[in-house]
Amino acid sequence: MKKALLLIAAAWCMLLAPIAAQNYNEQLIVTVNGESTDSIPAAITVVEREDGLIDFTLTNFMLVMGEEAMPIGNIKLSGIEVTDHDSYKEIKTSQNIVIEPGDIPNVPAENWLGQYLGEVPIALEGILTDTRLYATIDIDMMASLGQVIQVVVGNATNTGVSQAVTSRPTQAQGVYTLQGIRVADQLSDALPKGLYIVNGKKILK
Numbered sequence: 001m002k003k004a005l006l007l008i009a010a011a012w013c014m015l016l017a018p019i020a021a022q023n024y025n026e027q028l029i030v031t032v033n034g035e036s037t038d039s040i041p042a043a044i045t046v047v048e049r050e051d052g053l054i055d056f057t058l059t060n061f062m063l064v065m066g067e068e069a070m071p072i073g074n075i076k077l078s079g080i081e082v083t084d085h086d087s088y089k090e091i092k093t094s095q096n097i098v099i100e101p102g103d104i105p106n107v108p109a110e111n112w113l114g115q116y117l118g119e120v121p122i123a124l125e126g127i128l129t130d131t132r133l134y135a136t137i138d139i140d141m142m143a144s145l146g147q148v149i150q151v152v153v154g155n156a157t158n159t160g161v162s163q164a165v166t167s168r169p170t171q172a173q174g175v176y177t178l179q180g181i182r183v184a185d186q187l188s189d190a191l192p193k194g195l196y197i198v199n200g201k202k203i204l205k
Contacts, residue, residue, distance in 0.1 A: 021047045024133040026154035030063055031192035032147055037064050042153050044133055053079045054091065056124065058137065060102035061114075063149065071107050073099040073114030075137070077124055091135070092125045117144045125195065126153070136195045138177070152194050174198075 028042035040062075047055040056077045063070040076097065083090040099114025114120070126135025134154040141147055175184040176197040184191060187198050196203050 021045055022128075022130070024128070024131075024154070026133055028151055028153045029193055031150040031152075031194065032063070032065070034190075034192055035065075036192055040064055044135075044153065046128060046133070049079075052082065054082055056080055056091065056093075056135075058151075058153070060104050061099075061151075062102075071102060071104070071112045073102050073112040075099055075114075075122065075139070077122060080124070088127050088129045090127050094121065094123045096121050117141065120144075150192060150194055 022045070024042075024044040024046065026042050026044065027039040029039050030037045042061075043059045045055075045057045045059065047057075049055065058075040061072045061075055063072055077093055077095055080091050080093040083092075096119040098119055099112075099117065101109045101112035101115050121140035123138040123140075124135060126133060128134070132154060135152075137151040137153065139149040139151065141149060174182050175187055175191065176182050177194075183196070187196065187203060
């Protein structure tokens with residue numbers, strides 16, 4: 001009986017196992033209160049699951065402003081829906097998650113700040129190919145730190161599918177964030193880098 005149960009459990013685990021995991025090494029830029037950081041390395045893992053959804057992890061995310069580096073942690077988003085296109089996949093999700101500690105050897109586990117923030121609203125939208133990834137991540141820390149951290153990972157042009165960021169027209173006029181917040185009448189240099197909806201079209205700034 002015990003052996004039969006173990007076989008059933010093993011079979012069940014196989015059904016839930018991911019199809020494939022892809023690691024992306026991109027650069028990211030963080031914008032906080034209108035100020036953007038320099039481009040820094042970013043490690044992302046995307047796991048394609050048996051159920052057709054994906055899991056997305058930004059590993060060891062750190063907020064680097066000048067000489068200061070603030071360890072935030074691992075941002076893990078699970079069960080993201082995927083829209084397949086001819087040469088790329090499109091992903092989009094909004095989730096509340098607890099940011100887990102990272103695993104950089106010289107950073108103690110207790111120094112990763114994300115774990116102390118409770119559930120944080122995260123909005124992710126991006127495109128990916130077999131080798132490149134572009135994504136925008138809004139980390140809503142208004143409740144804890146009084147700010148929204150905007151993260152841009154990769155470069156849409158480098159993915160070879162930059163036309164994807166100008167799809168899905170809407171009737172709204174002006175400049176909006178991906179969360180539908182109006183930020184300006186027109187696109188200007190004063191706005192931080194990222195994806196915006198400008199007069200109904202997605203535009204990469």
